[in-house]
Amino acid sequence: MTQPKSLMLILYFYIQFLSSKSFNFTYHGFNDSNLIQEQATVIKPSGALRLTNTTQNVIGHAFFPTPILMFNNTNSNVSSFSTYFIFQIRPSSSKNNGGFGLAFTLSPSPRFLFAEGGHYLGIFNSSNDGSPLNHIFMVEFDTVNGYKEESNTNGNHVGININGMNSMASQPASYYKNGTQATEEVHLESGDPIQAWIDYDGVKNIVNVTVSPLSVPKPIRPLMSEVIDLSHVVMENMYAGFSAATGDKSSSHYILGWSFRINGEADKLDLNRIPYVPPEKTSSTNHKVKKALLASFAVLLFILLLALASIVFCRRVEVMESWELDCPHRFEYRELHKATKGFKESEKIGVGGFGAVYKGILPSNGAEIAVKKIMSNNPLQGMREFAAEIESLGRLRHKNLVNLQGWCKHKNDLLLVYEYVPNGSLDSLLYSSKNGIFLTWQQRFNIIKGIASGLLYLHEEWEQIVIHRDMKSSNVLIDTRLYDHGKTSHTTNVVGTIGYIAPELTRTGRASTSTDVFGYGILLLEVVCGRGPIVYEADRNVILVDWVVECMQKGNIFDAVDGKLNFEYEVEEVELVMGLGLLCSHPRVEVRPTMREVVKYLNGDEILPVFDKLSCAGSRRVDDITSRLLALGLISDTSVSTLFYTSSAGNLSSSSLDTGR
Structure with a gap:
């Protein structure tokens, strides 16, 4: 095995203060949020967060922008937490044959490299499904059965999953009528808003999951109550958010409101402030729109190609080499340039032997980052070794190390992107x-x-x-x-x-x-x-x-x-x-x-x-x-x-x- 030749990369030690104080947030709609959004996710003008539309084989992610400290100061137990959200699933047709569902997720990273859609809900893939290295806790709201089976069937269930798509516990989506043992089914794909509560008791190690229609207050008895010790699953800093996916079947997956709290009960949402989701356009209407768009596209295609050719000749285009595709997330240089205000001197937060470090704010989602700008006198020498080290560092996971978020190669510079550590050195x-x-x-x-x-x-x-x-x-x-x-x-x-x-x-x-x-x-x-x-x-x-x-x-x-x-x-x-x-x-x-x-x-x-x-x-x-x-x-x-x-x-x-x- 060839060893790297005198090449330096950067890691952060993440210095944290242990705190037992409650942490919480509440969203009534998401117009003013700075969530980390990936792939198909958009925020509609009404404030509704749409994870996916009815396009087949798409994935959508949305996460709270900063990691959450999950462990209790006084012992090694995971802190108690509670979350309450309202979601809405609208299938691609009135026959309720959409898919594949959504999941609330606690993850070490807000990004899932190489995740697959369909049954994997945009979180796992066939190679890492079930791996303990994932460190992922999730509650799935699944609308399609058939995981690892030859055919898919309609599904309507809720599951608690650790590190993969095999549920530790699963129940048909329903709720217990208060004061009785009787249950009432909740149709996840009804197109109506649905409430969900997930509560974890860090002392008793119990996960409670509850669902109900919007018109029914939180039932006293949860749908599922399972003993699960999350101290061996979650890491000290975790991202909270949602993932959804479609496959050969498709639905629009929405989150309308969300609250979360560490060491306490999540805030109640004001149902009068929850955004409205407009009806999905019919397939015939969509077909007409597509025809109109195709006609417009045919007219503009030639002009677009000419414009693209002009850009190639008038600007120096950064070429991506084949090996770069195998490395962790590659940022656009202009994105990092804008985030650091053009690598302005006032944004510089440190200087090392191989370059300077700048604080930045990503314009796409408002996330704070630290960018290490490494100077290289020879842009060709050792690039493959750099790539090998970047790929390796991207897989380092420890509660006292800040994760490598991505990188960028621009001319003779190599830029490494990390989480920004607000407490300083x-x-x-x-x-x-x-x-x-x-x-x-x-x-x-x-x-x-x-x-x-x-x-x-x-x-x-x-x-x-x-x-x-x-x-x-x-x-x-x-x-x-x-x-x-x-x-x-x-x-x-x-x-x-x-x-x-x-x-x-x-x-x-x-x-x-x-x-x-x-x-x-x-x-x-x-x-x-x-x-x-x-x-x-x-x-x-x-x-x-x-x-x-x-x-x-x-x-x-x-x-x-x-x-x-x-x-x-x-x-x-x-x-x-x-x-x-x-x-x-x-x-x-x-x-x-x-x-x-x-x-x-x-x-x-x-x-x-x-x-x-x-x-x-x-x-x-x-x-x-x-x-x-x-x-x-x-x-x-x-x-x-x-x-x-x-x-x-x-x-x-x-x-x-x-x-x-």
């Missing part, structure tokens, strides 16, 4: 108060555990090893490189930041998982101390690791703790993080732990060897700590300060240190 939150936000110790501890979990995924748990190579708090964007497991890197250039670079990287120029661990160790100390990797102390520049060890030598390691915390922290946790930071940033590669070991230390599954069982009195005598380090073979009789910083940044002059980050 860890650097900005450590050293300045943003919007009144101050990082408490518990938030800092949660962040470093989240980063460790993400690094473990990149190093060991994905199908390839991913090395991000520039681990620092100010990096919203993190450089990455892909290798096969068990193979070494062939990097010849050093990429990193003074104070974070592992000593061996300056000698060999080869990045590895161990150099990532070194940078992570510096980051741990930075989070505890509230200081950058270069500390200005007593009219001199001091490496952060040296400064922490000096505090040790003076007799109290807690002098190094960020004063902004005002002593409001867990002593044992601070001691653990500082000890782990020193161990990870050890100059000897063989002494550093792996990220799997780091995660075990942070979760309390194993005890950190350097600092286990020390008292919590607040004073850490240097002779006690030094003796433990000597006993473990981590240091020699030379000074501790000399040990912990040998060449983190190579042989640097004071002027080079003054350049900081």
Whole structure:
């Protein structure tokens, strides 16, 4: 297998604040919404959201524009949620033989690559149907039976599905009359508005699904009540929305109103404010319209071809190569140019070794994005390797990594598109108060555990090893490189930041998982101390690791703790993080732990060897700590300060240190 040659791509670490507050939204019609709309979906002038029309074999998606935090702060349970919406399905004829239905969906992404219509409802395809890697929860309102059968028949049922089209639970569409055990059928394709409620109890792990006609209030007894633990299905950030599809049978699928809430009951919709859906045009009328359009098209076709030829000769057209079709979503350059206001300087939110990062707002749906603009002096060299890495990164899925949304190649530039992270970088939150936000110790501890979990995924748990190579708090964007497991890197250039670079990287120029661990160790100390990797102390520049060890030598390691915390922290946790930071940033590669070991230390599954069982009195005598380090073979009789910083940044002059980050 050919390895990428010195090519850099970008990943975000998504720094999140855990919050137990309720999140909710309500739509009475969608004229003023900024939903993410895909393929056949349109918003009608009345405000009705039409997912598909009666055209055969089309797909429509509509999703709330920002991901929703699904997990509870206090434990690993999925938060309770509730949604209430009104939909309307109008078949292509009066004989109620339309199809194929719609589904409410929770998904890690608002886009479904290579999804198929028909029975797959625009969400899955024949190859990924049923895969646990989908992480999709859905409730389907299906109007056609015959999934994986030789023929299709009329269907009218509601199903709860996990990761595929085989329903865990399914019932004919109906509702229980209040106070009785009797049910009344609800005809999904009646052409009339229908109400649907989906409620998940995150404590009891129960999913309730209820439907009724518009004239019937929410029944007391749900149609289905199933025990389903979603903690193994959904990811921390999920998109909520709808998907619909047609096949050889077709219907118009509408959403008229929608409310959603985390940790509470979804708001009731005011039925007087629900938009009206005009009657579908008859097939004869449609036929006349089509004939008129065809006649007009025949007249204009020649003019259109001439205009197209003129555009080709008058403008430089960007040509798509065949291999580009296999990569994730390709954005139009003009779309990204408009989103970033022409890559205006005021929209720049970061600068890396391979280009600048810009904030943007997509004109098509109002979604916020971050665009990394990578400069390339040789547009031909390595494009296939770039494509291979983009395709791989598009499949990375972890709750502490922001997903790659797409890309664009324009002239000599490669543009990578990610979700925009509104909370900014860890650097900005450590050293300045943003919007009144101050990082408490518990938030800092949660962040470093989240980063460790993400690094473990990149190093060991994905199908390839991913090395991000520039681990620092100010990096919203993190450089990455892909290798096969068990193979070494062939990097010849050093990429990193003074104070974070592992000593061996300056000698060999080869990045590895161990150099990532070194940078992570510096980051741990930075989070505890509230200081950058270069500390200005007593009219001199001091490496952060040296400064922490000096505090040790003076007799109290807690002098190094960020004063902004005002002593409001867990002593044992601070001691653990500082000890782990020193161990990870050890100059000897063989002494550093792996990220799997780091995660075990942070979760309390194993005890950190350097600092286990020390008292919590607040004073850490240097002779006690030094003796433990000597006993473990981590240091020699030379000074501790000399040990912990040998060449983190190579042989640097004071002027080079003054350049900081």
